[in-house]
Amino acid sequence: MRMDIADLRLFLAIAEAGSITAGAAQANLALGSASERLRTIEADAGTALLNRHPRGVSLTEAGATLAHHARMILQQQAQLRGELQAFAHGARGTLHLYANTAALTNYLPARLAPWLAERPRLHVELLERTSPEVVRAIRAGQAEAGIISDAVDAAGLQQHVVAEDPLVMLLPAEHRFASLRSVAFTEVAGETFVALADGNALQTYIEDQARDIGRRLDVRIRMKTFEGVCIMVGHGIGVGIVPRTVARQHRRSTHPVAVPLADAWAQRRLCACFAEWTQLSPAMRSLLHHLGVPPQKKA
Structure with missing residues (x-):
């Protein structure tokens, strides 16, 4: 017929x-x-x-x-x-988003939830990587886009700031540096640390900074969560490094003191990073626009 x-x-x-x-x-x-x-x-x-x-x-x-x-x-x-x-229109399928630890734990949940709620048939897979790993994945074409720290060299890629979240030094209340307005990493690198678990993207980044100044952190205990780090530091087990948003979330329940890190690598802003806007999938463009990245036209 x-x-x-x-x-x-x-x-x-x-x-x-x-x-x-x-x-x-x-x-x-x-x-x-x-x-x-x-x-x-x-x-x-x-x-x-x-x-x-x-x-x-x-x-x-x-x-x-x-x-x-x-x-x-x-x-x-x-x-x-x-x-x-x-x-x-990006309302169906599976979206793969690479992000560093801070973005996954503090930034993305609240920002991603309302956007995803409007797309019941869309699935999202979040992949935790260090910011340098996210950049390498985008350059290699393995990732469409990711959320990274602006302290990382992402030359040749587009970056758009979506949030500010500097790292702070988490100290027991009686620590000698607890009253300082800021502290340099070199001053605290010799302290006993409460660290995040091996393989955690943020912890890897912090330990890379220690190696850059010829130090190896003295880690007394490793915790799986930021809350665990805050509890341990609050009880005087050691010092830690966490995003400012984490320190604020747990300061009342765990009582550590947060002192800003003065180092440039700690003054982090979270950025959406990608190669070319026009090469992104509709779902990724929609998400990045929701996060505050302005839509871009073809050159």
């Missing part, structure tokens, strides 16, 4: 109107064109589909069968179009 979607729409319009004239009008066709098309449909079907009456038409048994399947086909077409549009 050679009937197309337009043929099915015309046939349904005629069947529902009970009139070739009225059906042609609904289909925005001239009566002559509609009549000719109807003859072609019946010839293609190999049987009469309509009973002609002086004041209209009615369906034959074959015509009723065609009308039934035509409705199903048109409904499926509408559903298909809607589902494809959902992919095109």
Whole structure:
């Protein structure tokens, strides 16, 4: 059979109107064109589909069968179009977003939740990496975009600040540096540390900074969560380094003192990072726009 979607729409319009004239009008066709098309449909079907009456038409048994399947086909077409549009507008599929520890634990949950709630068929996979690893993944084409610290060299990629979240030194209340307005990492690198777990992206970043100044941190205990670090420091087990937002969240319950780190690498701003806006998927463009990245046009 050679009937197309337009043929099915015309046939349904005629069947529902009970009139070739009225059906042609609904289909925005001239009566002559509609009549000719109807003859072609019946010839293609190999049987009469309509009973002609002086004041209209009615369906034959074959015509009723065609009308039934035509409705199903048109409904499926509408559903298909809607589902494809959902992919095109970033409302369906799976989005992979790379991010450093601070972004994953403090920034993204509150920002991502309302956006994702509006897209019930979209899945998001969050991948924790250090900021340098995120940059390398984007440059290698393994990642579309990521959330990184602006302290990392991302030359050749686009960066847009989405939040400020500097690192602070977390100290027991009685620590000799607790009253300072800021402290340099070199002054505290020899202290006993409460650290995050091995493999944690932020902890790796901190220990890289220690190696850069020729030091190795004396880690007394490693915790899986920021809250665990805050509790340990509050009880005088050691010192720690956490994002400022974390220190503020837990200061009342764990009682550590947060002193700003004076080092440039600790003055972090979180940035959305990507190669080319036009190469991002619709879902990623939608998310980044939600996070505050302005849409960009082709050059």
